[in-house]
Amino acid sequence: MKAVISKKRQVVVEPKTKDSIYDVPVLVKALAYTITTLFALACLYPFLLVVAVSFSDEQVILENGYKLIPAKFSLEGYKYILQNAGQILWSYGVTIMVTVVGTVLSLFIKSLYAYTISRPSFPWRSQFTFFIFFTTLFSGGMLPKYIINTQMLGLQDSFWALVLPGLCTTMHIIMMRTYMQTAIPNAVVESARMDGAGEFLCYFRIVLPMSIPIIATMALFAVTMFWNDWYRAFLYIVSNTKMIPIQLLLQRLETETKFLQQNAADFGGSTDAMQQNIPTETFKMCLVVTVVTPILIFYPFFQQYFVNGITVGAVKG
Amino acid sequence: MKFLKDVKTNLPLLIMAAPCFIWFIIFHYLPMFGVIIAFKDYNYVDGIFGSPWIGLKNFEYLFNTSDAYIITRNTILYSVGGIFLGIIFAVSLAIVFDMLGKTKLSRVNQTIVLLPHFLSWVIISYFVFGLLSVDKGVFNNIIKAFGGEPVNWYAEPKVWPFILIILSMWKNVGFNSIIYYSTIRGFDLEYYEAAKIDGATWWQTITKITIPMLKPTLVILFIMNMGSVLRSDFGLHYIITKNSGMLYSVTSTLDTYIYNGMTGLGDMGATAAAGFYQSIVGFAMVMFTNWVSKKVSKEISLF
Numbered sequence: 237m238k239a240v241i242s243k244k245r246q247v248v249v250e251p252k253t254k255d256s257i258y259d260v261p262v263l264v265k266a267l268a269y270t271i272t273t274l275f276a277l278a279c280l281y282p283f284l285l286v287v288a289v290s291f292s293d294e295q296v297i298l299e300n301g302y303k304l305i306p307a308k309f310s311l312e313g314y315k316y317i318l319q320n321a322g323q324i325l326w327s328y329g330v331t332i333m334v335t336v337v338g339t340v341l342s343l344f345i346k347s348l349y350a351y352t353i354s355r356p357s358f359p360w361r362s363q364f365t366f367f368i369f370f371t372t373l374f375s376g377g378m379l380p381k382y383i384i385n386t387q388m389l390g391l392q393d394s395f396w397a398l399v400l401p402g403l404c405t406t407m408h409i410i411m412m413r414t415y416m417q418t419a420i421p422n423a424v425v426e427s428a429r430m431d432g433a434g435e436f437l438c439y440f441r442i443v444l445p446m447s448i449p450i451i452a453t454m455a456l457f458a459v460t461m462f463w464n465d466w467y468r469a470f471l472y473i474v475s476n477t478k479m480i481p482i483q484l485l486l487q488r489l490e491t492e493t494k495f496l497q498q499n500a501a502d503f504g505g506s507t508d509a510m511q512q513n514i515p516t517e518t519f520k521m522c523l524v525v526t527v528v529t530p531i532l533i534f535y536p537f538f539q540q541y542f543v544n545g546i547t548v549g550a551v552k553g
Numbered sequence: 554m555k556f557l558k559d560v561k562t563n564l565p566l567l568i569m570a571a572p573c574f575i576w577f578i579i580f581h582y583l584p585m586f587g588v589i590i591a592f593k594d595y596n597y598v599d600g601i602f603g604s605p606w607i608g609l610k611n612f613e614y615l616f617n618t619s620d621a622y623i624i625t626r627n628t629i630l631y632s633v634g635g636i637f638l639g640i641i642f643a644v645s646l647a648i649v650f651d652m653l654g655k656t657k658l659s660r661v662n663q664t665i666v667l668l669p670h671f672l673s674w675v676i677i678s679y680f681v682f683g684l685l686s687v688d689k690g691v692f693n694n695i696i697k698a699f700g701g702e703p704v705n706w707y708a709e710p711k712v713w714p715f716i717l718i719i720l721s722m723w724k725n726v727g728f729n730s731i732i733y734y735s736t737i738r739g740f741d742l743e744y745y746e747a748a749k750i751d752g753a754t755w756w757q758t759i760t761k762i763t764i765p766m767l768k769p770t771l772v773i774l775f776i777m778n779m780g781s782v783l784r785s786d787f788g789l790h791y792i793i794t795k796n797s798g799m800l801y802s803v804t805s806t807l808d809t810y811i812y813n814g815m816t817g818l819g820d821m822g823a824t825a826a827a828g829f830y831q832s833i834v835g836f837a838m839v840m841f842t843n844w845v846s847k848k849v850s851k852e853i854s855l856f
Contacts, residue, residue, distance in 0.1 A: 257742075257745045257746070257748075257749055257758065258652050258654075258755040258758060259754070259755055260652055260755045261755075264755070265652075265653070268649045268652060268653055269653065269658060269659075271649065272646070272649055272650065272653070272659065272662045272666075273658070273662055275646070275662070275666060275726075275727070276661070276662040276665040276666055278723065279665050279666050279668055279669050279723065279727060280665055280668070282677075282680035282681075282683060282684065283668075283680070285680070285683050285684075285691065286679060286680060286683060289683065297689060298689070300694075301686070301688065301689035301690065301691070301693070301694045302683050302686070302689050302690065302691055302694070303694075345572040345573045345576065346573060348569040348570065348572065348573065349569070349570050349572075349573035349574070351566075351569065352566045352567075352569050352570040353570070355566060357563075358563055358566050359559050359563065360563075364570060364574075367574070367577065368573075368577055371577060371581040371582075372777070372780065373780060373836055373839050373840075374585060374832060374835070374836045375581070375584070375585070375832055375835070376581070376583075376584025376585045376586075376587045376588050376828075376832060377584070377588065377811070377828040377829075377831055377832045378787075378808065378811050378812065378815065378828060379587075379590065379811055379814075379815055379824060379825055379828040380583075380584040380585075380586075380587025380588055380590060380601065380828070381580070381584040381587070382815055383587065383590070383600070383601055384579075384583055384584055384587055384601070385580075387597075387600055388583075388600070389579070400576075400580070401580055403576055403580075404573055404576050404577065404580075409573070434565060435565040435566050435569065436565060436569065439569065460671045464671070464672065464673035464675075464676075465673070466673055466674070466675045466788070466792075467787065467788065483673055483675045483676075484675075486675050486676070486679070487675045487678075487792065490675075490678065490679070490682070490795075491795070517689070520679065521679065521683075524676055524679045527676060528672065528676060531671050531672070532668075535671060536664075539664065539667075542731075546731075546732060546735045
């Protein structure tokens, strides 16, 4: 009940009163706005620069360098992506598959575990919590993980190398558990149990729908984590070009400009066109823009849940 | 018998927890036993558990090179600097956001500062290249506009400690500040109202109410961060620096060292020893910080 009351206060009372608590002098307020706005601009600037370059003319870039306002507008970079879409489209497909499969699997098994350790009737609550918590204190580290994943599990160059090692995060499970404990009165679950609903039904029909803010927050984390993941691909995708996600493609493009040319033949791109005038500079930045844009589109949908999900989930850490 | 009865009544819950439980066994607990590789002469054919034991030879080899000192120093300096600066900046920003309240401009700013957290280091490395590129970068354009000589940033070790710290702040401060901000917004309003009635100024409200109430959260986060004092952000130190050999003296950390060793650019034994040392010291650090925190204040500790 406590959580319900405090949630109510947050929604109804807080916006009206908290902001009038501080009697901040105008000068301090102006300074505060300036600092936060400058920091926000610093966060935005590199992205705007990349967008500007992506719409610039290759020749002008080579002569004048990167500029925030394109001296000569051009869509050559984007045209080039469309013309040579082979590997790029394929890598996009890999990334989308990894993100969808990874997010769904990850949310499912994490929330099931969180539900179990949130139930007061479960006798091994604290042991099960410690079991996952211990992994944040002690870790085998990069090398044993790499050897086990490649040699014992045979994940090298496989799709599952991109999905499986990233499924669970201790902090996220604990936040979900805390949310379930505080935002959902135990009486609700208990009475459903009395009426004969099984644990799985309680989880699926009662607890999950009532945990939407935390699930949405976790979905945001999972989606961006899988979408942005280059690390696992970097470690495990060695020779299989069919499994290169878009982030690894970008990373390889940066170090080996010839990468796309070498692989063009495998993916039906026209090698002749590539040897001619490749708008290398603008083309790379166009690719960066196409990789970041989905995140920008995606994240306002989840942001509305974000602060609420974090606040309730993190009350007890 | 009570145990068997408990298992029987809680079977559905145990089954529900099983996938995640098995995942942790495979991807965390198995590698934990894998740290014994540091005491073995590892070869591919025999694997971790079959390779012959060689005692402390790997450690002797590692600590006889100058690498051990450089990578330890870099890792610790970047982590400790990052932990302290990160907390100071994020908490300050959170307090400023709380002070400004939910005005339109403030909300827009809050949304924007979260953004870098949701970008990968690969993407950010393109951003950084846009600024630092020798012939086309923004920084060199500015230097040239003022008549200076262009700088080859990727071969200039002395600027990299600053670049790495600034980038790590740029990526994480916004996100952490929103976490602190939501914690502060969750504090009981009565304290603030009472302070206002007593005539507290805005500065007193911040220093006498907000900061003391944040303290337990900060201490717990600090203890948890201490466990990663020998870990570094691999993407920041490897991708952003383009693994440039000329920068190794200031950019290489235990993680980049282990990665290079793992992919065949270094000695496997020394790499395994470095990994073991990283895991054990990290564990000891959390235990130690937690113990200190328990001594200093009875209530605040992780466990």
